[in-house]
Amino acid sequence: DPGAVASGTVSLQGTSDADTTDVEFQRSPAGAGDWTTIATDTSAPFGASFDTRGVADGRYDLRALATDGSGHRGASATHTILVDNTAPTASLTAPADGANVGGSGVPLAASADDGSGSGVASVTFLERPTSGGAWTTIDTDGGAPYTATWDTSSVASGGYELRAVAADGAGNTANGRPITVSVDSTAPTVTLAAPGSSLSGTVTLTATAGGTASRVGFEVSRTGAASWTTIDTDTSSPWSASFDTTSVGDGVYDLRAVASDAFGNTRASVRAGIRIDNTAPSVVSSTPSEGATVASASSISLVASESLAAVTGVTLNCAPTVPPVVSGSGVTFATGALADRAYTLSGVLRDLAGKTAPFQLHFTVSSGSPGDPPPVSDNTSSDDSTTVEASDGSASVTMPPGAWAEPSNGDWLVLTIDPRPATGTLVPGYANEGAIEDVKARWALSGEEAHRFDAPLDIALRGARPDDVPVTSEGAAWRLLPELAGTMLPAGADDGFYRSGDVVHVLTRHLSLFALVRDTQAPGPPTGFSGVVSTGRLTLYWKPSDDGGATGGKVVLYVNGAESARYPTAQTQADLGPFGYDDTRTFSLAQVDAAGNLSGRTITLRGLPELAGKLQADASAALTARGFKPGNVTSEPSPEPVGTVLAPADEAVAAAGSAVDLVVSSGPGTGDGGGATSLRLHVAQSKTYAWRTERAIGARVSLSSGAGVSAVLQGPGGNQLKTWSFAARAGATVVRMVMPAAVKRSGVYRIVWTARAGGATAAETHKLRVVAWRVQARVGLVKVDVLVAGPQSLRKKLAGRLPVSARLSVAGVDGAFDLTANRARDVRVVVVDLDQHGVGLVRDLRTVFAGVRLVGVGGDGRMRAEAIQAGAAAALPRSATAKQLARTVVRLLASG
Structure with missing residues (x-):
């Protein structure tokens, strides 16, 4: 395989069988099948050279034909190659010819093209001085768009030639036309003005820079670290920046100004070893240590937060003392042996930058010799907790963080605890236990005392017995502190205490005198001892004795003379369980304090026998x-x-x-009118009229014989407002009387009733309260009545099941009206036996007493429905249980 792309002369090779006599290498335009012999090789290894320059650029098919000794021929597989002998073109597009450039990132760009050839493989960017010489490669980019970055900061300023060289896939290269640029690699000059050897607060840094500078940056670094942080950058002359030195910690720093020109050439000017000091010195440790109690001391030494120049204004307990010896951050005072007492070393620290700060060091020398233990003081912080231990170990006081606000003048609080012997009686009836702890806080610089705090301080009084209680005095009489339910002082509380083993912790928002005392006087017995029987259960009520403010006491219950139970003094009642007429137990109370002192006993309570119904x-x-x-x-x-x-x-x-008062029956009610004694009149009348919701009142008029009856309504001033007249037969008559619309003034009115028959006259006068709305006091706040118009068996269903403030009575028809009309009684509910009195009694009671709730019991379903229509709020069958009846009555009482 000769490869996919070829240029120049290409070596072709082929392999064949052993009997091959020659191999012919051929070419043809790709896909044309027009084969031309390139060369023939008659001996193995078979090969040929293909000079591609003899053909036009383009795609060609290559093959090999092998011939054996018998003249048989075989062809190889065809391989297609691209012949490319034409170089690509290249041209720089950036920067422009003749441009001025500079800086570490001059952008370079070029375009390149290889036409139909193998394609541009890379573009290389080169530079050389315009004076000539070898080209230096800047960078090579292997893909379009072709770019590079030229760092001119590494070359000298002057003229330079740039060119782009393109290479294609066949290895052909072409140099683009060079361009000329002017390089500026010279950074502007810059000088940072000396800011001073010690800086604090906000300072202005200034610099001068050469004319080519376009910006100056100001930077800071810890000396020698070369880790620069920008302070600010100025883009115009005069060059300056504002430096807030509090943005860095105190220490020694290097400052520099960095000038840059338009091409990014930079130069720096450094000022090294500048001290930044924004913090005044402070004491970080001492011997004796702050707030310590030591057995002896013959010198005082302290270590400051930084090197000191001097310590001035030194006093020991407000008097001049030996001069200090300062060495770096250490200070020593050779005082000689110090006597037993509390000491305060005061003075002013001055650091190398001239910063000053006052200080106070507090310690106590106590060798343990007999006598009044000396006080102990300690500096406090508004951010941290501070604990001061008494020199004799009897107590400690802890100032929590956030107990005081830091003033603007830098003052701080000094906390002191001073144990001293307790003399005389602090609280009558109590014995003193241990020392009085005088706890104070004063402002260190002004010397004024602080008495109130934003968060409670914790004063731990040690060695307390279980019956010891804390007391305090703020310049007046001593008072007992209240015991807390937990270990936190509730919001709004001034002070209180809790116990932890033999330590009493006093939590207080004020400082004064504190001590432990032990109760030696018995408390008074509880007062207001009484009992109420409700729903068959006895509840006892009492008010514990305050025992002069002492806490931790108990109320003791005696049953039949023997102790039965103890209750916390915060408890004011106890449920003694089921209780009836046959219960003959006796009950009394006493009170015992935390020290075991026992009071005398209260009155003895016992149950009444059953009295109602007896002669x-x-x-x-x-x-x-x-x-x-x-x-x-x-x-x-x-x-x-x-x-x-x-x-x-x-x-x-x-x-x-x-003595137990009794109410006995006088029989049915009778009138007390004048005139002939043969005529008797008795009226049971509405007690209240609510003019916004009602239009009439009612009355039940009882006569010994038929008569004409008149009722005259008189206003609060006695003026006559309305007269009603009607005839009534002997016996009882229920009448409904419409009130005048003008009666809207609240107050007590009167109705004068007069009956006349022949020459006989009888009269009664009854009060009528006029109101806008009926408002009844809630059951439990006042005594109310529940009336049973029926047999004793119906009353017994309710006995013991009503609220303690509800009085249960039984009456017939006459008594039902008389008791309900009685102004000394507050009948809220009337239970009517429907089988005994019928629906008529419900209707009559509703007419006369609009505000009373009625309950019908008995009858069949129809009668109970009629009772509801007649005005009953509820109607229950005879089979209703005592619980169901009582629940209905209680619900009606609660609904008002």
Whole structure:
């Protein structure tokens, strides 16, 4: 295979059988089959030379014909080649002939073409001085577009020739026409002005540069590192830049100015060893160390953050002391032996750049000899936590980060803890435990004390007994600190404490005096001891004694005289479980403090016997047997037999030995009008009229005989507003009276009722409260009544299942109206036995008492539906359980 492309003379070779006598090499225009002999070889190895220059450029087929001794001939496979003896053309397109160039990246470009030949394989860019000499290769590009970059910074300024040389796939080359350019590789001159040996803040750097400069860049690097960072670049004379030296750390730096011309030729001017110092010196360590307590000290030494020029204004505890010896960043004070006490070394540090800063070093010398332990002080930081230990180890104080804001004058807080003996009684009833810790903070430069802080400080009082509590004094009386629920001080709280083993941690936003005390005085007993029986369960209530602010105490419950339970003083009630009339247990309380001091006991509570339904004499005997005394006896109208006890009607507890008041039945209600005694009048009337939602009031008028009845409405001032008149027969009549539309003024009105029959007259006067809206106090805040118009069995279904503030009563028809109308009672719900009283009682109660909720019980489905239509809020079958009935009543009480 001679290859795909050929030029000049090509060597052809062929192989054949051993009996071959000659091989003829032939050519033909590709695909034409017009074969021409190139040469014939009669001996192996068979070969021939093909001078392609003897034919026109183009594609040719090549083959070999072998002949053996018998004259047989065989042809090889055909190979097609491209004959290309014509060189490509090349021409520079950039830069332009006669152009001025310079810099490290002069762009070069060329065009090249090989016509129908083998194609351009590469273009090589060359240069040489115009004065002559050998060509130097700049670069070669193997694919269009043909480009290169010429770094002229490595050649001398002057005239140069450039040319492009193209090579095709057959190896033919052609030189393009040279062009001439002028090269400028000379960088502009530049000089950075001396900025000074020490810099701080923002400074201006300046430089001078030669006339060809188009820009000057200003740069900085750590001395000797040669890692340059641009400060700024100026593009016009005069050349300058503003340098904020705080953008780099303190140290020694090199500065340079780099001038560039239009071609990118650069030259630098360096100023080395420039000190940048924006930070005043500070103390980084000392002996004794800051805030330390040491057994002895005979000299003081400190190490600053940088080399110092001097230390001035030195005092030890505000008095002049020995002069300092400064060596680099170290300073030594040969004070000689220092006595036991707290020390503050103060002065001013000055560094090599002239920066100054005040300092204070605090330490305490305490050899452990008897006496008042000296105080210990320490510098604090608004960014870090600082802990100061008392010299006797009795306590420590920790200032957290963020406890104070750093002022603009650079001042800082010095924290001090000073243990001192506790004398006298700090808190009456408490014994002193250990030392008083005097904790203070003062501003180092101004000397003023700070008392309030943005974050709580932690004062750890060590060696505390379990019954020790912390106290504080801010210049007035000592007070007990409250115990915290956890280890954090709640937002808004000033102080408090928690325990961790034998350490009491006081968290405080103020500083003053702190100490531990132990309670030696018993607290007072709890007050307000009472009990309520609700839904068959007894709940006891009390208010713990404040014990002078002490915490950690307990309320002790005694049942039948023996201790039964202890409750935290934050607890004010306890559920004692099921409780009934036959429960004869006694209950009392005492209070014990954290130190074990026990108070006296409260009154003793015990349950009342069942009284409702008994005759007065039997009820009195039951009270006496239970350890109570009969109290005042009052009468109320009731359908119950005269002398029957109506209240107390529920399970309850009272103080043992106390007097228990009774309410007994006086029989059905009677009028007290004047005139002939043969006519009796009794009215049960609406107590309230809400003019925005109601249009009428109602009344149940009871007469001993038929009579004409009038009702006169009088305003709050006594003026007559309306008169209603009607005739009524003997017995009870329910009437509905439409109110005048003009009655819209809230207040207490009166209705004067008068009955006349023959010469007899009877009269009653009843109050009527007029309001815009009915607003009832929420159950639980006031005592309310639930009335059962039915048998005792219906009342027992509700007994013990209503809220503690609900009073349960039983009444017949007359009693139902009288009790509901009674202004001393607040009847919210009336339960009506439908089988006993029918739907009529529901309708009549709704007419007279618009704000009362009614519940019908019993009857069939039709009767219960009629009860709902008549105004009942609910109607339950007789089979309803006590729980279902109680739930309905409680829901109606809650709905208002």
